[in-house]
Amino acid sequence: MILLTFNIVTIEAETKNGIQVSGEERLKISEGNTKAILRILEVHDVKASFFVEVSIAAKLPALLKSIAYKGHEIAFYNDHSTLQEVEEAKKYVQDLLEKQVKGIRQKDCRLPAESLKMLGFGYISNIDHAEILFPLKRLKRETGIRETDGMSIVPESISPYSQLPYNDFVFQLLPMKYYQNMVFETLKNDEFVLIYLNSWQFTDFDKHSFRVPFHRRMNSGKKMEDKLDALLTWINGKELATSRMKDYLF
Secondary structure (H helix, E strand, O other), X not given: OEEEEEEEOOOOOOEOOOOOOOHHHHHHHHHHHHHHHHHHHHHHOOOOEEEEEHHHHHHOHHHHHHHHHOOOEEEEEEOOOOHHHHHHHHHHHHHHHOOOOOEEEEOOOOOOHHHHHHOOOOEEEEOOOOOOOHHHOOOOOOOXXXXXXXXXXXXXXXXXXXXXXXXXXXXXXXXXXXXXXXXXXXXXXXXXXXXXXXXXXXOOOOOOOEOOOHHHHOOOOHHHXXXXXXXXXXXXXXXXOEEOHHHHHO
């Protein structure tokens, strides 16, 4: 099973030559990038899970409704929010969509599983840093789902052969043919492959004056759209199963 997921986050990079980009403009860029992702998913009739950053959830009601209407899952990505802020965002989104939010993703700020369960979450999808040298490290850890305090803890997927994680940077860096082979081989060994990308990776950095390192500019914007399109074309061509995370877990 392929679990395709996207983090809806605003780009935090500094700008070039003192050009000011407001928080509202950054939000519009993220919204536009997410709409591009939705168009590609619709073309290929693939459903995914979208993890919206807690602090911007209430600012994107129309986008969240569109995501849910198209049959995708809405979950949360907690970058730096407190438990109370997560609770407030969860209530807002659930009232907006009239659906339960079951998933939350965390990186640096990791709230206790017991506390998240009390808020009604059913699973946690934690991710690690994706720096330029990170993919070169050989990783050894469990990739199976485990239960903690009544919560399903879903780790990042790692190729059992190359030992590369299926994070946003690896997708952006690797040639698509190599990435496809990695997915295919992993599915022979593991029950699922969890893939995640960030909305900011679909930003056109030639149009927007953000100061972004070369390795993060490479294959961004339209090239990321093309890579996602190629991946989904291959998935459907190979008749590989995909699923929203909540459907797979529950």
